Amino acid sequence: MGSFMYIAILLAAIISTVHSCPPSDRAALLSFRAALNESHLGIFNSWKGNDCCHEWYGVSCDPTTHRIADINLRGESEDPLFEKAHRTGYMTGTISPSICKLERLSSLTIADWKGITGSIPSCITSLPFLRIIDLVGNKLTGSIPSTIGRLSRLTVLNVAENQLTGYIPRSLTNLSSLMHLDLRNNGIYGNIPTNFGKLRMLSRALLSRNKLTGPIPYSISYIYRLSDLDLSLNKLSGTIPPSLGKMHVLATLNLDGNHISGTIPPSLMNSRINILNLSKNAMEGYIPDSFDEKSYFMVMDLSYNKLKGSIPKSISSATFIGHLDVSHNHLCGQIPEGSPFDHLEASSFTYNDCLCGKPLKPCR
Ligand SMILES: *[C@@H]1O[C@H](CO)[C@@H](O)[C@H](O)[C@H]1NC(C)=O
Numbered sequence: 001m002g003s004f005m006y007i008a009i010l011l012a013a014i015i016s017t018v019h020s021c022p023p024s025d026r027a028a029l030l031s032f033r034a035a036l037n038e039s040h041l042g043i044f045n046s047w048k049g050n051d052c053c054h055e056w057y058g059v060s061c062d063p064t065t066h067r068i069a070d071i072n073l074r075g076e077s078e079d080p081l082f083e084k085a086h087r088t089g090y091m092t093g094t095i096s097p098s099i100c101k102l103e104r105l106s107s108l109t110i111a112d113w114k115g116i117t118g119s120i121p122s123c124i125t126s127l128p129f130l131r132i133i134d135l136v137g138n139k140l141t142g143s144i145p146s147t148i149g150r151l152s153r154l155t156v157l158n159v160a161e162n163q164l165t166g167y168i169p170r171s172l173t174n175l176s177s178l179m180h181l182d183l184r185n186n187g188i189y190g191n192i193p194t195n196f197g198k199l200r201m202l203s204r205a206l207l208s209r210n211k212l213t214g215p216i217p218y219s220i221s222y223i224y225r226l227s228d229l230d231l232s233l234n235k236l237s238g239t240i241p242p243s244l245g246k247m248h249v250l251a252t253l254n255l256d257g258n259h260i261s262g263t264i265p266p267s268l269m270n271s272r273i274n275i276l277n278l279s280k281n282a283m284e285g286y287i288p289d290s291f292d293e294k295s296y297f298m299v300m301d302l303s304y305n306k307l308k309g310s311i312p313k314s315i316s317s318a319t320f321i322g323h324l325d326v327s328h329n330h331l332c333g334q335i336p337e338g339s340p341f342d343h344l345e346a347s348s349f350t351y352n353d354c355l356c357g358k359p360l361k362p363c364r
């Protein structure tokens with residue numbers, strides 16, 4: 001009986017050792033933690049003991065390899081830890097390159113901590129299993145690692161709301177699995193790569209609020225799955241590729257707040273696009289007379305451009321126009337009547353040369 005107990009205890013000990021994380025992964029995590037400072041919530045208080053696969057806050061392991069697969073640390077969360085503290089997270093420090101020793105890491109989320117500084121360690125591009133990089137909402141500086149294109153499994157790259165600078169790396173367009181790219185609200189400059197259209201799996205490309213210059217690459221219209229393209233509030237110039245209006249699932253096109261010129265492609269008016277913002281550019285010429293029953297707009301904002309002529313008659317055949325803004329242009333003539341217009345207010349049409357009719361003053 002005694003020896004049976006002994007064997008059972010020994011077995012249990014062996015099993016728990018086998019199922020706990022390898023000492024090298026544990027050491028890498030502890031050195032990652034040492035470069036960070038979170039004192040309000042105590043998220044790292046659970047990072048103790050040998051078994052980093054169990055009960056370590058925000059850490060999970062692959063059930064077969066028992067190697068660390070996910071680091072998931074979010075500063076805004078519904079976890080009881082946050083509810084108890086009645087606050088969102090705040091963390092300072094840097095992202096240590098020691099995470100690059102976690103060879104089987106698949107998901108790296110260190111999001112919304114507001115105070116994490118330093119750069120994105122470039123060695124993360126040597127982690128072949130990485131699928132998710134989510135570092136949104138910190139104070140990271142430096143540029144996106146130039147070898148980012150090596151991460152052939154990467155599906156999500158979210159580094160929005162940081163202070164990154166530098167160019168979009170040339171290798172980025174090699175990310176053939178990328179579905180979600182979010183670079184919003186940084187200081188990234190230079191051109192959007194001409195071969196951006198190589199990102200065939202991309203469904204959301206959010207590059208708003210940076211310092212991007214140059215043209216909108218024509219190749220973007222080859223991205224079959226792209227549903228959301230936000231290039232607003234940059235310094236882009238050139239014209240709008242008409243092929244954007246022929247895309248199969250593109251629903252949101254935000255190009256507002258750039259230096260885009262030329263005329264509005266007629267294809268944009270009867271496409272799948274239902275949120276279109278071209279406000280605050282240098283668009284000229286007429287509003288295309290190409291609306292039809294396929295035209296369905298939650299938002300169409302063409303304000304603050306140099307558009308002239310009248311509002312085209314075909315706009316009355318649109319199925320729906322929820323919010324229209326053509327103010328601050330040089331439009332003239334009678335505002336068309338019809339169901340898409342019944343609910344619009346004068347502010348949609350003000351500051352033009354000589355528009356008239358409901359909801360403005362009657363034409364004379
Ligand atoms: C961590 O932050 C707290 C509060 O801001 C500070 O008092 C402490 O010195 C910091 N510790 C390290 C190791 O930076």
Ligand SMILES: *[C@@H]1O[C@H](CO)[C@@H](O)[C@H](O)[C@H]1NC(C)=O
Pocket residue numbers: 149170171172174
């Ligand atoms: C992109 O991938 C191709 C094929 O693997 C490679 O030849 C090329 O050097 C890569 N481009 C960059 C900029 O890394």
Ligand SMILES: *[C@@H]1O[C@H](CO)[C@@H](O)[C@H](O)[C@H]1NC(C)=O
Pocket residue numbers: 232233256257277278279280299301323
């Ligand atoms: C369109 O973009 C402009 C400029 O960035 C912004 O002020 C406006 O709110 C946007 N329109 C809508 C309806 O979101």
